Amino acid sequence: MSGISPGASRNTRQRAEVRALLEESDQFRSAQRLYADLRARDVAVGLTTVYRTLQALVDSGEIDSMRLPNGEQLFRRCSTHTQHHHLVCRLCARTVEVAGPSVDEWAHQTAAHHGFTDVNHTMEIFGTCATCAKG
Numbered sequence: 001m002s003g004i005s006p007g008a009s010r011n012t013r014q015r016a017e018v019r020a021l022l023e024e025s026d027q028f029r030s031a032q033r034l035y036a037d038l039r040a041r042d043v044a045v046g047l048t049t050v051y052r053t054l055q056a057l058v059d060s061g062e063i064d065s066m067r068l069p070n071g072e073q074l075f076r077r078c079s080t081h082t083q084h085h086h087l088v089c090r091l092c093a094r095t096v097e098v099a100g101p102s103v104d105e106w107a108h109q110t111a112a113h114h115g116f117t118d119v120n121h122t123m124e125i126f127g128t129c130a131t132c133a134k135g
Contacts, residue, residue, distance in 0.1 A: 014045045018053045022063060027093050028074035066124050089129035
């Protein structure tokens with residue numbers, strides 16, 4: 001028996017609905033928001049299924065996730081699969097993909113210096129967008 005959970009690699013109708021919803025916006029959204037949007041479209045899906053689907057899409061590299069400073073996890077389908085970072089508005093979650101210096105080498109050197117292996121990293125820049133700043 002493999003270590004893959006049942007249905008983890010299946011292309012289900014619910015997964016297709018979540019993908020389609022993520023493709024409609026360039027903003028990061030919470031699982032709860034995506035769930036509410038799916039229910040508003042009369043998609044029969046449970047919140048647990050939404051969480052599992054999002055995690056499977058993150059694991060496969062199809063979508064990005066990030067954690068806000070308050071701990072909330074958000075999800076987004078990025079327009080590029082190359083190295084990039086996100087500039088995110090703290091108020092409305094407007095997100096801009098930005099090219100920037102790669103932090104890979106620094107992250108791996110720092111981890112190695114402290115004896116860490118199997119290193120991953122994220123870099124998000126948080127601020128207030130011009131629209132929200134005008135208030």
